[in-house]
Every structure is written in C-alpha cells, then in structure tokens.
Amino acid sequence: MAGAPLAFPSFYRVLAFDSLPSTMDECRRQAAAGAPEGLLVWAREQTAGRGRRGRSFASPPGNLYLSLLLRPDRSAAEGAQLGFVAAVALADAVSGLLPDGAGRVKLKWPNDLLIDRAKASGTLLEGQPGAAGRLDWLILGIGVNVMSHPPDTPYPATSLKAAGSSARADDLLAALADAFVAWHETWRDRGFGPVRAAWLDRAAGLGEPIRVNLAQGSLEGRFADLDETGILWLDLPGGRRRAVAAGDLYFPEA
Amino acid sequence: MAKLEVDEALVRKLAQLLTETGLTEIEYETGEQRIRVNRHAAAAPVAAAAATAPAAATPSAASEGPPAGAVTSPMVGTCYLSSEPGGAPFVKVGDRVSKGQTILIIEAMKVMNPIPAPTAGTVREIAVEDGRPVEYGETLLVIN
Numbered sequence: 021m022a023g024a025p026l027a028f029p030s031f032y033r034v035l036a037f038d039s040l041p042s043t044m045d046e047c048r049r050q051a052a053a054g055a056p057e058g059l060l061v062w063a064r065e066q067t068a069g070r071g072r073r074g075r076s077f078a079s080p081p082g083n084l085y086l087s088l089l090l091r092p093d094r095s096a097a098e099g100a101q102l103g104f105v106a107a108v109a110l111a112d113a114v115s116g117l118l119p120d121g122a123g124r125v126k127l128k129w130p131n132d133l134l135i136d137r138a139k140a141s142g143t144l145l146e147g148q149p150g151a152a153g154r155l156d157w158l159i160l161g162i163g164v165n166v167m168s169h170p171p172d173t174p175y176p177a178t179s180l181k182a183a184g185s186s187a188r189a190d191d192l193l194a195a196l197a198d199a200f201v202a203w204h205e206t207w208r209d210r211g212f213g214p215v216r217a218a219w220l221d222r223a224a225g226l227g228e229p230i231r232v233n234l235a236q237g238s239l240e241g242r243f244a245d246l247d248e249t250g251i252l253w254l255d256l257p258g259g260r261r262r263a264v265a266a267g268d269l270y271f272p273e274a
Numbered sequence: 275m276a277k278l279e280v281d282e283a284l285v286r287k288l289a290q291l292l293t294e295t296g297l298t299e300i301e302y303e304t305g306e307q308r309i310r311v312n313r314h315a316a317a318a319p320v321a322a323a324a325a326t327a328p329a330a331a332t333p334s335a336a337s338e339g340p341p342a343g344a345v346t347s348p349m350v351g352t353c354y355l356s357s358e359p360g361g362a363p364f365v366k367v368g369d370r371v372s373k374g375q376t377i378l379i380i381e382a383m384k385v386m387n388p389i390p391a392p393t394a395g396t397v398r399e400i401a402v403e404d405g406r407p408v409e410y411g412e413t414l415l416v417i418n
Contacts, residue, residue: 072384074358097349097410100383130383145385153348158385235352235405247287250383251350263287265407266352266381 026194029201032088034060040085041068044146044161047087051148051157059089062193069163071142082167083179084189088160088200096147099158100130100250101212102204103145106160107131108218109203110141113195114164117180117187124183126224129243129252129269133164134224137271138178140165166192175270212248220246225271230254232267239264286350286409340411343418344401345392347408351382355404363404369397371417378402378414391417 028034033056040046040063047061063086066079079085092099107127114133115121126134133141141164150156165179166189180187187195207215220226225243232239232254239262241254252264340346347353355363355378365377376388377397395417402414 072381072386073354074361095348096380096385096387097382100349100385103383103385143384145383147385147387149388149390234407235354249350251287263350265350265383 026190028060028194028197031058031201031204032060032197033058034062037061037063039063039065039067042066042070043085043087044070044144044159047089047159047161048146048148051089051159055089057089057091057157060197061087061089064189070144072144077142077163078170079163080168082189084162084164084166084192084196086162086193088162090158090160091156092158093154095153096149096155097249099147099155100145101207101215102158102160103131103143104212104215104219104250105203105207106143106162106200107133108215108222109199110143110162110164110196111222112199112203113192114140114180114185116195117192118183118185125222127219127222128224129246130250135178135180135183137224138169138176139173140169140178140180140183162196164189164192164196175268212250216246216248216250225269229272231270231272232264233270234264234267239267243269289410340413341416343395343398343416344413345377345389345415345417347380347410347412347414348389349380349382349387350410351380351387351408353402353404353406353408353414354379354381355400355402365397365400365415367397367400371395371397377417380408389414393417 043061043063043066047059050059065081066085069077069079069085071077090102092102107130110133111125111127115125118124118135124136128134128139131143132139141162144161146159148156165177166187167179167181169177169179169182180192203215223246228243230243239254239256241256241262243252244255244261245253247253254262254264256262365371371377371391371394373394374390377391378389380387380389397415397417399416401416402408408414
C-alpha cells in the first residue's frame, strides 16, 4: 500500500497500491465479491495494463492509473453516459492543473483527454450485465499521462508534465476525485443533458472534418453532433448522416 | 434531402429513443416529412413511417419478429465475437452454453458490454460478424 495522506469525498473507498498487474482486474475481482459503488483502485504502476480490445497499455510509475466501481442501476446503453461524465470531470481536473488549461484541454469522442490536440489519457469501461437488462456494475478505468507518455503512438501523445504542469499523479487524483463526484451528482440528479452540453463545450473537432477508424474500415465526414445517447453523428459526403457508436477519431493535420 | 428518401438513421434514432424513454409513440416533423415511430406490444421496436410522401411510408426496420431463441442486441454498437482480435471466439455454432455465459461483446462509447446467454442451450446460428455495427433489437445469435 502506498499510504498516501490524501483526503477523498465520502463517495469513495480508495485502495492504493504501489504496483498492480491491472487496476481493472483488481476492481473486477472486488466487484464480483460484492464491493459497493465508489471503490477506487489506484496503482502507481501497472505491470499488465490493458487498453481497448486487449491492447497493452504501458503503465510506468509517475502516471495515474485507476479503476472506479460504479453500480448505476441503469441499462447498459444508459451506463455508457458515465464515460462522458468521467471525460468532463477529467477535463475540468486537468484544466485546473495546467497553465491556461481551459483553452488547451479538449475531449476527443467519446472520452479521451487532449492537451493542445495531443492525447493525454485513455479510458476503458467494462459493463457487467445483471438482472432485467440492468447493469450489475460498470467499471471505469482511466489512465492519465502525468509525468510521461508513450512514444510512437498512432495518435500523438503528451503528458501533463510535457504540457507545462507541475502536478503529480496524487494531485490529479485528488482533483479528479472531486470533479467526478460533482459531475456524477449532476448526472444522477439532472440526467445526461448538462453532461452532454459540457462535453460539447469541450469537444475537439465539432463541426469539422474527421476520420473515424472502425473495427473494419473507416469513415470520413463532418462531426455533426453528439446525441442524447452519446452516439457521434457524422455527416457523410452526399448528404447522408451516419451514427457511430464505436470507433477511433482522427483529425486532419492542422 | 430528396423528398422520397427515407432517413433511415433518423428512424433508427427515433426507435431507439422510444425504447429508452418507454414511450409508445414519437412523431417528428420537418418541412417535408413527418415520421411517426410507434411501438406495439412486441419486444422489438416497430418503425412505421407516416410521411407526407407516400413512397416514404415503406419502413425498412423490423416488420418480422426475431426467430425463436434469438438473442437480440440491447444497444447500438459494434459486436465482437472474441475478447481480443485473433482470440478464440466466445462461442461457435453447435456449442452448448449455460445461462449467463458470455456469448459476445458489444462496444458502445468505449464501454465493453458482455452479452450473456439468456438461457442454457445450443448455439444454432451466429447472425453477426466480428467487428460489425449492430442495431438495437438486431438478432445476434440463436440459442435453443
């Protein structure tokens, strides 16, 4: 245990580790054993970090790696809104730790944090189906490049440090924990509307030409909107509009 | 938009809103078209277009119910038949599955949603391809 003297809102129960194979695996184990919402598994490094679709996620010391257990009692489709809740919270937390942060921090659909258009975080959510079409739980996994970022990524990467912040992983965790609680309450009490509006305010590439790489093939068009379910709408050449629920966004070279 | 063209994406979106909100009917009107989507007692949303242009009244969405034993998609997303690219599939045609066993994953907005078998049985058909988009209510596979 790292034993950091950080104070967290009462929503959380924090388990801190110097090193873990994967915060997702540990959080899932705890969830399956009945842990309540708010369990936050935090590791200072991961030795077997994972990204989307089994990709490895380099996780050296100095960056932030956490998995948060949520039990929203919603359908899986509605649970997807929590990825946007997390994205908006992360944008707020990082904005406050970065010189001129508000103008430099953007969100890349659905929930990547960009600083000066370079990617500084990765988010992965795993749902667990329960009874009657409801989620039993949803685990929100977030990795943020605080002190370092991987070279040679398909999308240009950066870190808070490279962007001029003196914040450490602990500082970001504290700021993110506060921001997430606030946005989570907004979502729970007022629904997705305010979260969607805040996300759109911070959206990179809205109204601009983008490319979306799909599991098979890719699409090019104009990023038209984010709808009430979190789906990205793309205006294709020729006037057709296409819904995108899964894919990786790329913006043209500026 | 050409006046005889059905905006399939819009109809799908309305159908999805219908199921999410629990409403039985949504009517949406623009200058040239009026689209009404309503839900009957069946589990799958039925899209009916009552547009001013008669040719636009042909719904493309499910007018036939899914086959018996069909497992339908609870959301719009991309479906994966294995836990990672190149990995062994969760199930194959002919496999016996137990209730609750993961049969595939649907990704939406970076959320990975394992889809459990609703009953024990034998996989008779896999109706979707790995890495392809799926719609709400679309048949994923058939178990009986």
